[in-house]
Amino acid sequence: MLSRFRKLVERTVIGESVPSLVRWGKYVPRALIEGIQRDSFCELVRYAAERQAFFGRKLRESGIVANRVRRPEDLGDIFTTPEDLRNLPAEDFLCREPQLVFETTGTSGGPKRVYFNYEELEFTARYEAAAMWENGVRPGDRVVCTFDAGYWISGWVTFLACKRMGVFCSATGKPHPRELYSRMPIYKYNVIAADPTWLVSLSEIAEKEGVFPLKLIVAAGDRMTEVYRNYVERVWNCPVVLGYGSTEQGGGTAMECLRREGYHLDEFNYFIEIVDPDSEGYGELVVTTLSRRTMPLIRYRVRDVTRFINEPCPCGATIRRMAKIRGRVDEMVVMGAGNMYPEIFERVLHDVEGISENWQVAVRQEGVHDILDFRLELTNGTNPSTVENAVRKNLEARYPDVWANQLCGMYQLEFRIFPPGELTQGRKPRRLVDERKG
């Protein structure tokens, strides 16, 4: 299932063990990584051109000859979108008989279904094992993984990664944090892999009732704000590293190292592009699954916004990093302040004293002017003008460009204070809303 060149490297240089894969992933020269990527990409394009109805059709419509494709850009505007996966029959994407299916739910429409075979799942797990090994997980550790079960992939991949390392693992689905807490002393877990909000709930129990010694916490990172992370790290006195991936991407695409300064990308199994980047390099993440053959995705538009971090990481790994996810493409609001994402306001508001967790920023329009409208709840009778000044100061210090646009009159700031509880939203609060008409 891999390119000939890559197979040769796997057989002669890497071998079977996880530590050897870690060494390989850390020290391989970039030129070699890029060679493997190009090679794997060309092979996948030729493979899918013959076997994947969807991709074959796209090539024909665009008049592109598979054998001439060398790089993703050569495919022009051929992409695979979440809507394609949701709306077209599975047969359009399947290149061979599958053995497994996972689903992923979105905020709108039905589920997306992604098929694999057993070998692909084990193969993905091997790379997740390498990432966990690099972060210090070893035989003798005890991992509990509480990612949602059901039709989701992540728990299975973590379970198989532990199997690969020979590490004790309970993959439990998502129990109530209280249930897991009561089992922690029985099973002596010292590594937890879980979702951010679940981790916060578990940590709240532990803060009151006592902690157990932990070595590492791995969190599915796309919704882990720095406020949550700092809190969980403080309670357990243990590093929280973030992983990034999804069911469509076939599990983990990237994981932080212990420096926690961006995700290291699995460049051996994914060709990553950032399309339509803005002046800071932020654009939409587009992923090609290089190693899958049951249902490969070519240039899949993930709809998450991020950028590459091109500077080498102090940890020494040669695989590239990407920044934390800034938001969803559909959450971006283009306005007088610039391209706004919810993450910007999380960073501006998280350490402002006297406001509750319930806040929302709306973009409104008055006449021909954009208004950035901060809607906040005061918690302990703090003077509204003190809060307002703190927000202005944070915005100026942390986003000087956004601030400068305000000074130029491209938008105005407004603050509205609400009684406690008034701004409460559901499980996934909408932090940034566009209320402009037309």
Ligand SMILES: [Zn+2]
């Ligand atoms: Zn690193």
